[in-house]
Amino acid sequence: MFIVAGSLYVDPDQRDAYLADCVDVVRQARSAPGCVDFAISADLVEAGRINVYERWESEGQLLDFRGSGPSDEQSVTILGAEVHRYLISGVEAP
Numbered sequence: 344m345f346i347v348a349g350s351l352y353v354d355p356d357q358r359d360a361y362l363a364d365c366v367d368v369v370r371q372a373r374s375a376p377g378c379v380d381f382a383i384s385a386d387l388v389e390a391g392r393i394n395v396y397e398r399w400e401s402e403g404q405l406l407d408f409r410g411s412g413p414s415d416e417q418s419v420t421i422l423g424a425e426v427h428r429y430l431i432s433g434v435e436a437p
Contacts, residue, residue: 344379344434345405347397349426355390361420362393372397377404395426 353361365383372381379398386392399405405428 344431345397345399345402346429346431347395347399347405347426348429349395349424350386351393351395351421351426352391352423353393353420354422357420358385358391358393361417364417372408375404375408377401378408391422 362383362385369381369383372378377400379400380396381398382394382396384394386394397405399408
């Protein structure tokens with residue numbers, strides 16, 4: 344299992360528009376083969392921060408969905424990013 348998690352940074356004035364553009368991507372991801380969970384959300388403390396969380400059954404399914412990545416319009420909006428992929432070897436209850 345793979346988790347992709349981290350933060351994107353955009354101009355605070357453009358965050359709501361960026362997130363609105365992501366609604367279809369979230370719907371598509373959640374219905375994609377191998378997607379266990381997918382969320383893109385506004386951070387509650389930092390006005391220009393967007394939190395990213397994805398969980399996938401396999402790297403191949405993640406890459407099949409990912410394709411070429413964000414649209415050109417979204418890429419221009421992103422001022423910075425700190426997103427990483429994590430390989431999970433086991434899952435346990437908290």
